[in-house]
Amino acid sequence: MEIDRSGVTAVGFDPALIAYDRPKTSYLEATLVDGARLGIVDFKLEKNQVSAVTRFGVPLRFPIADVVGLTSRTSTVDYLTERAVDAHDYVSYLGPVRPYRIDAAVDGRPFQLGGRRFERGIGTQSRTLLAYKLKPGDRRFQALVGLDDRAGPLGNVVFRVMVDGQARFTSPAMTARDAPRPIDLDLAGAKLLILITEFGERGDVRDLADWIEPRIIR
Secondary structure, eight states: OOOOOTTOOOOOOOGGGOOOOOOSSOEEEEEETTSOEEEEEEEEEETTEEEEEETTSOEEEEEGGGEEEEEEEOTTEEEGGGSOOSEEEEOOSSSOOOOOEESSOTTSSOEEETTEEESSEEEEOSSEEEEEEOOTTOOEEEEEEEEOGGGGGGOOEEEEEEETTEEEEEOOOBOTTSOOEEEEEEOTTOOEEEEEEEEOSSTTTTOOEEEEEEEEEO
8 A cells, every 4th residue: 555655644553453373384573674563474685675574464675784683483483472480479678569571671662771772572670580380301590680770870780590490590780881681591400590780889779680582592
């Protein structure tokens, strides 16, 4: 459909009206410079041009320079943003707690970590505990953690990961000035994974703690 775009400031789409089956085979999730995020198959690169087909069957062609990110979506990568949390707990410092958020910082705004924008993750504040029962075949846990850039100089948190009751990762107290830290842990044979956002040096003030692309490798 072609429309007269003069005077149009924005166009919104209702995702609730769109339904199509997830491909049975692996596919790529491409993020483009204009903010579009597309699931694509039949990805080919020729002379700096990408040709592909969307998950809903529309052929596309665009310059590789328009691609700012590619994420492989396979049965061997299981994002925690798509798994149900089996248990969660909050500990308030003084004021009310802010519940964790999926695919947004705990204040509801997009992730901004280390000067980069991210689409997928879990936003928390201290002190938050998220527990996940592991499945047979879960092999590794991976994520990128840090304090959101918008936390400013007051935010200060500690990230901790527990596996079957044992601390397997503990960050130093982190601020928005610290570089994000990658996590890569062995889960072979484990039954329970707990992600903990701990109080840092200033209670929960400006603790916009980001768990970016937390995922289980199977």
